[in-house]
Amino acid sequence: MSLLVYGTVALDNVKTPSGSRRDLLGGSAAHFAMSARLFTKVHLTAVIGRDFPKRHIRFLRAKGIDLASLEQGPGKTFRWDGEYKQNDMNTALTLATELGVLVGCDPFVAHQHRNIPHVFLANIDPDMQMGLIHMMRRPRLIGLDSMNLWIAHKRESLLKLMKKVDLFVANDGETRALTQEANLIKAAKLLRKYGPELIVVKKGEHGVVFYSDSFMFAFPAYPVEKVIDPTGAGDTFAGGLMGYLCRAGRLNRSALKQAVIYATTLASFNVEGFGLSRTGRLTLSEVNRRMRAFQSYISFR
Amino acid sequence: MSLLVYGTVALDNVKTPSGSRRDLLGGSAAHFAMSARLFTKVHLTAVIGRDFPKRHIRFLRAKGIDLASLEQGPGKTFRWDGEYKQNDMNTALTLATELGVLVGCDPFVAHQHRNIPHVFLANIDPDMQMGLIHMMRRPRLIGLDSMNLWIAHKRESLLKLMKKVDLFVANDGETRALTQEANLIKAAKLLRKYGPELIVVKKGEHGVVFYSDSFMFAFPAYPVEKVIDPTGAGDTFAGGLMGYLCRAGRLNRSALKQAVIYATTLASFNVEGFGLSRTGRLTLSEVNRRMRAFQSYISFR
Numbered sequence: 001m002s003l004l005v006y007g008t009v010a011l012d013n014v015k016t017p018s019g020s021r022r023d024l025l026g027g028s029a030a031h032f033a034m035s036a037r038l039f040t041k042v043h044l045t046a047v048i049g050r051d052f053p054k055r056h057i058r059f060l061r062a063k064g065i066d067l068a069s070l071e072q073g074p075g076k077t078f079r080w081d082g083e084y085k086q087n088d089m090n091t092a093l094t095l096a097t098e099l100g101v102l103v104g105c106d107p108f109v110a111h112q113h114r115n116i117p118h119v120f121l122a123n124i125d126p127d128m129q130m131g132l133i134h135m136m137r138r139p140r141l142i143g144l145d146s147m148n149l150w151i152a153h154k155r156e157s158l159l160k161l162m163k164k165v166d167l168f169v170a171n172d173g174e175t176r177a178l179t180q181e182a183n184l185i186k187a188a189k190l191l192r193k194y195g196p197e198l199i200v201v202k203k204g205e206h207g208v209v210f211y212s213d214s215f216m217f218a219f220p221a222y223p224v225e226k227v228i229d230p231t232g233a234g235d236t237f238a239g240g241l242m243g244y245l246c247r248a249g250r251l252n253r254s255a256l257k258q259a260v261i262y263a264t265t266l267a268s269f270n271v272e273g274f275g276l277s278r279t280g281r282l283t284l285s286e287v288n289r290r291m292r293a294f295q296s297y298i299s300f301r
Numbered sequence: 302m303s304l305l306v307y308g309t310v311a312l313d314n315v316k317t318p319s320g321s322r323r324d325l326l327g328g329s330a331a332h333f334a335m336s337a338r339l340f341t342k343v344h345l346t347a348v349i350g351r352d353f354p355k356r357h358i359r360f361l362r363a364k365g366i367d368l369a370s371l372e373q374g375p376g377k378t379f380r381w382d383g384e385y386k387q388n389d390m391n392t393a394l395t396l397a398t399e400l401g402v403l404v405g406c407d408p409f410v411a412h413q414h415r416n417i418p419h420v421f422l423a424n425i426d427p428d429m430q431m432g433l434i435h436m437m438r439r440p441r442l443i444g445l446d447s448m449n450l451w452i453a454h455k456r457e458s459l460l461k462l463m464k465k466v467d468l469f470v471a472n473d474g475e476t477r478a479l480t481q482e483a484n485l486i487k488a489a490k491l492l493r494k495y496g497p498e499l500i501v502v503k504k505g506e507h508g509v510v511f512y513s514d515s516f517m518f519a520f521p522a523y524p525v526e527k528v529i530d531p532t533g534a535g536d537t538f539a540g541g542l543m544g545y546l547c548r549a550g551r552l553n554r555s556a557l558k559q560a561v562i563y564a565t566t567l568a569s570f571n572v573e574g575f576g577l578s579r580t581g582r583l584t585l586s587e588v589n590r591r592m593r594a595f596q597s598y599i600s601f602r
Contacts, residue, residue, distance in 0.1 A: 220519035
């Protein structure tokens with residue numbers, strides 16, 4: 001079954017202790033798609049500017065990602081400049097953001113994509129995410145990611161949106177900011193009350209907590225020593241999660257556990273290279289190999 | 302097989318968002334012993350002052366803890382005053398410390414205890430921990446815990462001591478302070494180079510990472526919502542870890558995993574009450590029940 005992702009496709013300038021890169025292909029939808037493509041057909045919905053390099057288009061197409069809903073608008077592509085410091089590779093410092101073509105831009109979904117049953121709203125303005133939901137005919141599973149910017153400035157829009165989605169993915173900082181609760185277990189329960197039945201709280205190097213009414217579980221992160229560039233790790237995680245669930249066609253406990261373990265494994269690859277350089281050349285058999293090592297790492301026997 | 306623990310027995314004044322308590326029985330060795338007693342005979346080695354309440358002695362004895370090496374010295378019992386704030390229950394704020402009888406006090410071990418094969422050096426001055434090692438005849442397994450105070454002020458003594466021990470338990474802050482490395486996986490490997498073969502890095506609400514030359518593993522923490530008083534959670538963890546290893550009589554991968562899961566489960570009980578109130582009335586069958594729930598929480602199937 002196929003999967004539609006809506007979010008940003010960006011040009012990133014990134015500086016980390018390992019070096020710096022300019023004009024990287026980035027954005028929430030691009031990172032998500034590069035991960036989800038390993039499990040299912042991905043239709044990417046986003047807007048790019050006139051300046052968007054053709055090589056990035058060719059790269060996405062070569063990875064099997066459908067770009068029929070990728071719109072080119074007047075203006076410049078969304079840009080993000082960020083930096084990570086040695087002593088806190090979990091936190092991105094935003095140096096500059098240029099919205100460009102994103103300003104005043106309504107979501108666009110090609111006609112033939114409006115029946116897609118699995119939808120992921122990757123990080124972008126929650127009003128635009130809501131607009132996307134209204135364009136879809138009968139989504140069976142809707143996932144949502146957001147960020148501190150929207151929690152702070154568009155809280156009401158985000159809360160409205162949360163009532164419409166099934167699965168909510170947030171990191172620990174976002175979870176605490178949204179719920180005003182320091183204890184993450186209590187906070188996850190509060191998120192559930194906001195609407196989504198499935199709550200995934202990502203804690204970076206500390207792993208993940210999953211919460212639903214019927215069960216909870218938690219896993220540590222895959223032990224990565226070589227963190228080159230964490231940009232997009234959260235989107236890569238979400239891509240693995242939704243991609244696997246879409247392929248599995250089930251939402252029971254065991255499918256959700258497998259999905260979270262795939263998501264964690266994929267995120268561990270993402271941080272090992274700048275931008276999409278590592279996930280772009282991943283194969284599912286490589287992922288499965290690391291996943292077996294990870295399962296042995298977290299098994300209690 | 303029996304287990305000797307050396308550390309502090311203290312009187313604690315604790316303030317948390319749930320309330321405050323005075324003259325609680327506390328200290329690293331007391332919390333450790335209350336946890337380890339569930340698995341094996343525990344011999345507690347510490348010094349108390351003339352003011353130490355008899356009810357605390359009766360309580361420790363009633364729990365089966367051997368006090369033949371508990372010495373009463375001239376002066377006052379070691380005292381700790383601490384506070385925890387709502388938004389960071391992981392961090393104790395020390396309001397006051399009165400060393401009292403600990404000043405200039407050499408370790409004492411009753412003659413009949415010097416052959417005990419399993420030894421744990423709970424948090425206390427590393428020079429005193431080294432003194433204790435020299436009193437033991439042929440320890441088979443020595444475990445060590447320390448704290449930021451000693452890492453900052455007695456680094457050389459601590460590094461000398463680390464060469465003598467087999468198992469080192471530290472929290473994430475201590476691990477980073479000692480190694481000057483932010484990545485905890487790299488930091489755990491550095492700790493291994495300082496001497497101990499078995500490295501356990503505790504991350505509070507985020508669980509545990511274990512490192513040795515032959516294997517690594519990690520577990521999340523048990524999901525506790527009701528955190529009343531975290532004082533002694535680390536010592537309780539260490540007590541479960543060493544207690545189980547002592548009972549198992551093996552140090553292979555599966556025994557170490559079980560030991561860490563028991564340790565995590567015991568720490569989750571400790572935080573549910575002030576001082577030793579919760580661990581003091583624990584039974585092993587109660588622990589086993591929660592441990593089964595925990596295993597289902599962390600299992601990947």
